[in-house]
Amino acid sequence: MIRKLTSPWLLAVLAAVVMMATACGSTTPGTTSKGTLTVAGFNFPESSILADIYGQALSHDGYTINYKLNLGTRQVVSTAIESGQIDLYPGYAASELEFYNKQAGEATSDPAATTAKLNAHLQPLNLVALTPSAAVDKNAFAVPQAIADQYHLTKLSDLVPIANKLTLGAGPECKTNAFCLPGLVRVYGLHFKAFKTLDTDGPATRAAFKSGAIQVGLVFTTDADLKGLGLVVLDDDKHLTAADNVLPIIRTAVATDEVKTVLNSIDAKLTTVDLIAMIDKVANQHQDADAVATAWLQQHNYSS
């Protein structure tokens, strides 16, 4: 049978071919790379910045980097790295330790000791934590200025008599995070009236403060916008939080000497002041995390 040019089958095949051609896009052949690494970050801007810094430094050194930014909470990211779906993420020494040791309470304010204990737990998982940097970002708890004035709050212990009137807001991982709800109960004896699941130090938490849905909320010590929002951080007088220094968590299989050198040299130069400045640019001024990362790397003479 002679088919007309507009036969449905022919058109269907043509359409499919056209669609596949547009969809597949062109892939530029790259120069030989030293290998591919997948770098992930937690679901808050600071983590995207750190992942970009690590990733760009390795990329400059000749590795091909895939990014999985805003991947999720520590539970999500650790599942991914343990199963080999990702190779590297920027962690925080004490928080990683208390996660991988299931809240055993081993973290101290000494970054080196904390990291050593962390590596003891990471080793059977074929993971390793590299040298911690001087840059620190810890969990902190803030209240609106009005509430602080009303109840004369300056430190977390001050919350004990009134906690049962207050609502705590944080991300879903707070319920199992040693430096969040379980820690507040264990170290301070705080029993809040309610817990509201929001996000990890993000816009939902700030909105909840503003609307009065929460009176106490989890924030980070590197946040620069708290004062402007009328929030005051309560002092961690009983030292719940510990050495949350930034450090790379990486799969041992890809932790070659070269990779380790690159990452450790970044950690040697990263400071808390740097972090605060970078996060301010991304979270409050809407600059790109990768652009901010590039600027930091250039400033520290790392990438040309």
Place this chain on the structure above:
Amino acid sequence: MPVGKFLSYDPWVNWAWLSTHVPLFESALQQHLSLTVFAVLGGLVISLPLGVAAHRWGAFRNPVLAVSGIFYSIPSIALFSLLIPYTGLTALTAEVGLIGYTVLILVRNVIVGLEAVPPEVIDAANGMGYRPLARLLRIELPLALPAIFAGIRIATVTTIGLVTITAVIGLGGLGQLILRGLIENFHTPLVVATVLSVALALVADLSLAGLQRLAVPWARNT
């Protein structure tokens, strides 16, 4: 202090920012389109034989429709996450989920389309000596095309929306920009990505409608 909402001065679309970030949207669109195309084509490849089988063997029909109806009610975000331990943070995970949903849409339309073929036509074809497979390919499926095309259009538009949800497994095309807009409290990527997703879906729908008019000139379908 910021005026009005808790968000600081952040226009809904910052054109200056947009003009310097076009490549970001280009690559997001490309990933979005590629995920969609494979999902719809993959869905077609599976649902055509499945629909034909369900139509041919009556006992198959209701279970297929019932099971597909149930699967359809499962929130996609849960489906993608449940697949991760098996298929990883990859496009495969996204495609298994997305193809699952396109199949559910398309198989219904294939069945309904085949059922709409008038029995007299089948009789006539048999009378003319067509064997079943030839009759299927040359008579029944072409006559079922309007319904199948309707399904392809719905599946394509639906998939474009569902792709945004694959942002939770590190994919997502335009969904990544929506996620970024949420986490960084930034309007522009969120609004532009959402608008682009709508535009992409409408363009796809109109193109498919045009294709349908070419392929099925005897049947007008809105």
Place this chain on the structure above:
Amino acid sequence: MGAKHLAVGFLVSVWRWFADPANWSGSEGIPQRLMEHVQLSAESVAVGAVIALPIGIALGHYGRFGNLAINISNVGRAIPSFGLLVIAFQVFGLGDLPIVIALAALAIPPMVTNSYVGLSEVDPDIKDAARGMGYRELTQLFRVELPLAVPLVMAGIRTSAVQVVATATLAAIIAGGGLGRFVIDGIAQQNYPMMFAGALLVALLAIATELSLSGVERLMVPRGLRLLRAPVQSRTTTSKAA
């Protein structure tokens, strides 16, 4: 890698999650979340219906703007629910308001299209007869046309309702409540049994919504009117926004 998720062992952990009494009590238990989910869905469909039905019915009755009414479904389907919910959050902040607004917006298109088709397909002879019998316009609409259009109008409401129930899952991404909390928190805490249980509950609620609204429709179809043969589009128009 998949050891934790071997099918039988996994289903046992899901069963255990359901069997745990702690998950049935309190402000985060199943009954509370179920109620939140139903409330959000019902409010959204109601708000959507209040806007969509008059528009669709009017357009269908007057036979105007048919292409618009039919194509509004296409546009509605094209809106990504994830994006719409986040935009609603950035405009309205926290709480139920942004969720209801976003879900109502998603619920409107199927109801407009289906009521338009239902009204416009009423046999013109019947409308003539009604006019001949002296019915005034509104009476004709309510006594004659609407009852005949009930199957399609209800199909539109049903489609919207099922879609809203499924999409309300995403409300948890913007700190909302409902069954989606089990799904989103399950992902965040990598608690797969909880996540699966949440998804299952949403699916069951969606099916229950479909069945109960079908039942309502059967009650509302006027006596003597057998099931209309609905056009292919609305019968197979199943959309998925989440």
